[in-house]
Structure formats: structure tokens, C-alpha cells
Amino acid sequence: xxxxxxxxxxxxxxxxxxxxxxxxxxxxxxxxxxxxxxxxxxxxxxxxxxxxxxxxxxxxxxxxxxxxxxxxxxxxxxxxxxxxxxxxxxxxxxxxxxxxxxxxxxxxxxxxxxxxxxxxxxxxxxxxxxxxxxxxxxxxxxxxxxxxxxxxxxxxxxxxxxxxxxxxxxxxxxxxxxxxxxxxxxxxxxxxxxxxxxxxxxxxxxxxxxxxxxxxxxxxxxxxxxxxxxxxxxxxxxxxxxxxxxxxxxxxxxxxxxxxxxxxxxxxxxxxxxxxxxxxxxxxxxxxxxxxxxxxxxxxxxxxxxxxxxxxxxxxxxxxxxxxxxxxxxxxxxxxxxxxxxxxxxxxxxxxxxxxxxxxxxxxxxxxxxxxxxxxxxxxxxxxxxxxxxxxxxxxxxxxxxxxxxxxxxxxxxxxxxxxxxxxxxxxxxxxxxxxxxxxxxxxxxxxxxxxxxxxxxxxxxxxxxxxxxxxxxxxxxxxxxx
Numbered sequence: 001x002x003x004x005x006x007x008x009x010x011x012x013x014x015x016x017x018x019x020x021x022x023x024x025x026x027x028x029x030x031x032x033x034x035x036x037x038x039x040x041x042x043x044x045x046x047x048x049x050x051x052x053x054x055x056x057x058x059x060x061x062x063x064x065x066x067x068x069x070x071x072x073x074x075x076x077x078x079x080x081x082x083x084x085x086x087x088x089x090x091x092x093x094x095x096x097x098x099x100x101x102x103x104x105x106x107x108x109x110x111x112x113x114x115x116x117x118x119x120x121x122x123x124x125x126x127x128x129x130x131x132x133x134x135x136x137x138x139x140x141x142x143x144x145x146x147x148x149x150x151x152x153x154x155x156x157x158x159x160x161x162x163x164x165x166x167x168x169x170x171x172x173x174x175x176x177x178x179x180x181x182x183x184x185x186x187x188x189x190x191x192x193x194x195x196x197x198x199x200x201x202x203x204x205x206x207x208x209x210x211x212x213x214x215x216x217x218x219x220x221x222x223x224x225x226x227x228x229x230x231x232x233x234x235x236x237x238x239x240x241x242x243x244x245x246x247x248x249x250x251x252x253x254x255x256x257x258x259x260x261x262x263x264x265x266x267x268x269x270x271x272x273x274x275x276x277x278x279x280x281x282x283x284x285x286x287x288x289x290x291x292x293x294x295x296x297x298x299x300x301x302x303x304x305x306x307x308x309x310x311x312x313x314x315x316x317x318x319x320x321x322x323x324x325x326x327x328x329x330x331x332x333x334x335x336x337x338x339x340x341x342x343x344x345x346x347x348x349x350x351x352x353x354x355x356x357x358x359x360x361x362x363x364x365x366x367x368x369x370x371x372x373x374x375x376x377x378x379x380x381x382x383x384x385x386x387x388x389x390x391x392x393x394x395x396x397x398x399x400x401x402x403x404x405x406x407x408x409x410x411x412x413x414x415x416x417x418x419x420x421x422x423x424x425x426x427x428x429x430x431x432x433x434x435x436x437x438x439x440x441x442x443x444x445x446x447x448x449x450x451x452x453x454x455x456x457x458x459x460x461x462x463x464x465x466x467x468x469x470x471x472x473x474x475x476x477x478x479x480x481x482x483x
Contacts, residue, residue: 010062013037013087018255021095022154024134024185025081026102026256028072029292033085034065034254043087049099058087065254073099075181078132096156098132100183101176102257103363105169106199106249107264108238109192110300110348115170116163119350125159132182133157133173135165138189141231141247142240146201150189150251166190168300171356172261172363179364179373187255189248193235195267196278198244204285205241211281214274215241239267245285253289259296259367260286261359266302266347269320272478276326283330298334298362299327303342303349304455313423317454319478321470334362337377340406340467344455358466377466378403383448383473390416390426390445392435394468399433401463411435413456416445421476423449435460447474 015035025031033045037058045066046053058064064087073079083094105111115125139151155161162170166188173184197205197215205216219225219241229243238244260283268275283297301324305317328335336358343349361375378394392414394403405411411428416439426437426448437448451458451470460468 010036010038010058011088012090013041013043013064013085013092015085015092015094016148016251016254017150017152018252019094020154021093021097022134022156023094023136024098024100024102024183025070025083026185026258027070027099027182029070029256030067031070031256032065032067032254033083034063035085036062037064037087038062041087043085045083045085047083048081070099070256073182078183098134098183098185100132100185101180102185102187102255103169103173103176104252104257104260105166105172105186105188106190106260107262107300108190108194108267110266110303110352111166111168111190111261111263112188112192113167113348113352114164115167117348117350118167118352120353124353125163128157128159128162128170128174130157130174130177133177133184133186135161135170136185136187137165138187138248138251139231140191140233142229142237142243143246144229144243146246146250148251150248154185167352168263168356168359169261171353172359173356175357175360176363179360179370180368187252187257189252190264191233191238191244191248193267194238194244194264196264196275196282197241197268198238199249200242200278200282201245201285201289202242204281208277208281210274210277214271215278249286250289253291255290256292257290257295259298259363261298261300261363263300263355265320265324266305269302269317272319272323275320276323279324279327280330283327283333294332296332296334296363296367298336298359298366299324300336300355300359301325301338303338304344304457305342305347306344306455309454312453312455314454314481315452316478316481318452318470322452322472325469332366334366334375336362337467337469339451339456339458339470340461342455342457344457374400374462374464374466378460378462378468380450380469380471380473385445387444388438390437390448391431392437392448392450394433396433399462403430403433403435404461404463405430405459406461406465407459409459411460413451413453413458413460415449415452416442417447417449417474418442418444419446421447421474423447447472447476449473
């Protein structure tokens with residue numbers, strides 16, 4: 001049982017705060033009901049879809065965990081259910097419970113970005129009347145040790161409840177609901193400015209030589225690691241290793257879920273290989289902790305941003321986006337591209353709907369088997385270099401209906417270089433399912449890059465409306481920037 005002993009002097013049955021009325025229970029897999037009760041207490045769990053109750057005993061640490069079966073639901077089945085938990089002479093009832101699909105939404109500020117702050121909030125918020133979608137926003141906390149408690153309330157999706165909920169999370173859930181026609185549960189648990197290492201268990205960081213050296217030991221060797229933890233936010237505290245995992249991820253590890261969506265990266269943008277390793281390790285550690293198999297995690301590549309450096313040739317953020325793309329070499333992950341919906345002068349672009357929808361398309365295709373739903377933008381395959389032209393080809397499955405631009409103009413942000421490694425802007429034109437580039441400044445091109453600078457807002461996409469992934473054909477080392 002993945003619960004630390006925090007409950008001494010327990011006198012009654014107390015359910016985990018994750019389990020509440022109005023929640024969505026993950027369909028078609030065992031569901032855990034857990035909490036605290038006096039040691040030896042018999043706790044009985046009865047859901048209205050069960051023929052007979054399940055009874056378990058609280059252990060010596062005053063904890064109980066029972067497992068109940070959950071059926072699959074048919075599309076359009078929005079039956080409101082009841083779960084009754086009794087013991088020690090009292091009964092607790094979870095009402096208005098739905099059976100459907102539950103996802104965890106995590107990351108930093110662009111995942112936290114609220115619906116009322118978005119580009120289309122005046123239209124979307126008043127229309128968000130979806131009693132079959134349920135929302136839970138986890139309260140912020142920090143802890144040196146894993147916690148089993150969390151703040152937050154399960155709510156039906158209404159204009160009032162969605163207003164301050166994650167915009168990316170909401171649009172993800174709304175798209176799933178539109179296609180699956182089953183209840184959707186969304187749990188937001190993250191915080192702005194947080195670093196990825198904050199979401200990884202301490203023992204996992206310690207067990208990896210690179211992650212221990214880069215992230216864990218520098219923190220443990222600092223005076224910060226000796227401070228008493230409290231729940232107050234600071235920009236520095238959300239970058240400390242393992243504290244957020246303990247406080248806002250661990251409380252959910254007994255919750256049955258379908259998967260995770262993740263939007264984070266800005267706080268780790270100076271890293272490369274270590275970030276790829278860190279995020280892949282985070283994903284694996286969550287899968288281990290949740291004990292529900294190879295759970296999917298779909299994530300968002302950071303959008304273009306200038307970071308107060310108005311030099312269109314700088315590419316350090318592009319190299320970081322490349323490190324993010326490498327995360328998807330881990331099985332059952334997928335990356336969503338935002339190059340076309342970013343705002344180069346705004347770290348928090350307000351057009352969040354396409355991001356949520358693209359995450360949902362990825363889940364629908366990859367997790368739910370809706371193979372007719374396109375989810376990938378044009379992805380670089382190879383380039384053919386002539387003396388005057390370069391032909392850029394994409395993986396055929398990512399351009400199955402052809403190429404286009406979202407504004408009718410020629411494709412932008414292509415660059416080619418010769419053996420001197422100096423890149424120059426190239427003119428681009430679409431020919432069938434590939435791009436042809438020319439640049440009179442490069443006589444014998446040997447390398448091509450697309451959107452591989454810090455803040456290009458792009459227009460190239462496939463005819464499914466999905467943007468092309470940034471890429472480079474070369475493997476030249478990243479220049480060392482002078483600070």
C-alpha cells in the first residue's frame with residue numbers, strides 16, 4: 001500500500017481527500033478506495049454497480065485500501081452512481097459519481113493558465129456547461145516526505161468552475177468528451193515556474209548518476225534543503241527537486257487513471273541531454289508509482305519566445321525544443337507542437353484551445369485507437385541536396401493529405417547552409433508532399449533547418465491543420481553563447 005503513516009490517533013473512517021462526490025471513476029479497470037481508519041477496523045465498500053460489497057481491515061498504521069471492480073461504460077451512459085464506505089459505526093457516501101475516463105494534467109504555468117485568461121474566453125467560458133465533465137484542481141503544497149493528503153474539490157464543469165481551471169486541460173477533456181461520449185475526469189496538479197526535477201521522487205533522482213549530479217546533490221548540499229517546508233509559493237521553491245512530487249503527485253498514486261498530459265519546460269530551458277533524461281525518468285517513475293502499467297504521457301513542446309533577445313538568428317531555445325522532442329523516444333509518449341500558435345513576445349500565449357485539442361487528438365489516436373484522427377504534423381524524413389535546390393521530404397504518414405500554409409503565403413523559416421555552417425534564409429515552395437528550397441547565397445548546400453531559431457511563429461502545416469515540427473538535418477554542435 002503506497003501510503004506513509006501520517007494518521008496516528010485515528011478514531012473514525014476517513015476517506016482520502018482525492019475520493020469525493022462528483023468525481024469520475026476510471027472505467028473498465030479496478031478502482032482503489034483508500035483512507036484511514038482505526039487499526040483493525042473492518043471497512044466495507046459498496047458501489048451501486050456491485051452485486052456484493054468488499055470488506056477489508058485497516059492495518060496497524062491506521063490505513064485501509066480496498067479494490068472494487070468497475071465496468072466499462074457505453075457511449076452516452078451518464079448514469080450517476082453512488083459509492084458507500086462504512087466502518088466504525090459510521091457511513092460515508094460518494095454521490096453523483098460518474099464512470100468514464102480520468103486524466104491527470106500537470107506541469108507549469110502554461111498548463112496552469114486559466115480559462116478566463118484565454119483568447120476565446122468570452123465565448124468558451126459561458127458555453128462550458130458539461131455536467132458529464134468533472135474538474136479537480138489540486139492545492140499547492142511542498143513536502144520533504146511523500147504525502148497522502150491534498151487540497152481540492154471535485155466539481156461539475158460549469159462556467160463558474162471552469163473559469164479558473166487549466167485551459168489546456170479543459171480543451172483536452174472537452175475534445176475527448178465530444179469524440180468518446182463518456183464522462184471525463186480532469187485532475188490539474190501543477191504550478192507555474194516549476195522545474196521537472198520537482199516532480200521526480202528523491203530516491204529515483206539518487207539512483208541515476210547523471211540526475212543525482214545535476215539536480216539532487218546540488219540541492220542537498222545547499223542550505224535550502226535544511227529549511228522547514230511550508231505551502232507558500234516562491235519562484236525558487238518550485239524548482240527544488242522532489243518536493244512537488246511528494247506533495248502534489250504522490251497523493252494521487254492510488255487513483256485509477258487513463259494517463260497524463262504534461263506542459264513544462266521553460267524553467268529547464270538551459271538544459272539539453274539532462275532534461276531529456278530527467279523527463280523520461282519522471283514519466284517512468286510516475287508509471288511505477290501509479291502501478292497501472294505503461295500509462296501514456298502526452299506532452300507539449302514549448303512555444304516560440306524571444307527571452308528579451310531580439311536576434312532572429314539565436315537558436316538556444318530551438319536546441320532545447322530538440323531535447324524535448326527526444327523525450328518521445330520513450331514508449332507510449334507523444335509530443336504536441338505549438339510553433340504556429342505561439343506569441344514570440346509572450347511566454348504565456350493566450351490561444352490554448354489548439355493545444356488542448358492536439359493533445360486530445362494524440363490520445364484519441366494513440367490511446368483510444370481512433371486511427372482515422374490525424375495527430376502528427378509534417379515530420380522531417382530526409383533532404384536531397386542539389387547544387388541550386390534542396391528538396392525536403394517528410395514522413396509519408398504525416399503528410400497523407402498534403403501540405404499547405406495556414407495563411408496562403410509561402411512556407412517561412414527555412415534556412416540552408418553550405419560547408420561553412422553559415423545558415424541563410426531560403427525561399428520555399430510546396431511541391432506535392434515536399435518542400436523545395438532555394439538560396440542564391442549558398443552555392444552547394446549541405447544542411448537545412450526549419451523553425452530552428454528561438455522565436456519563429458510558423459505557417460507550414462499539413463492539410464489536417466497540424467503544424468510542421470521544427471527540425472535540422474545536421475548534427476553540428478550547439479554554439480556556446482557568450483554570457
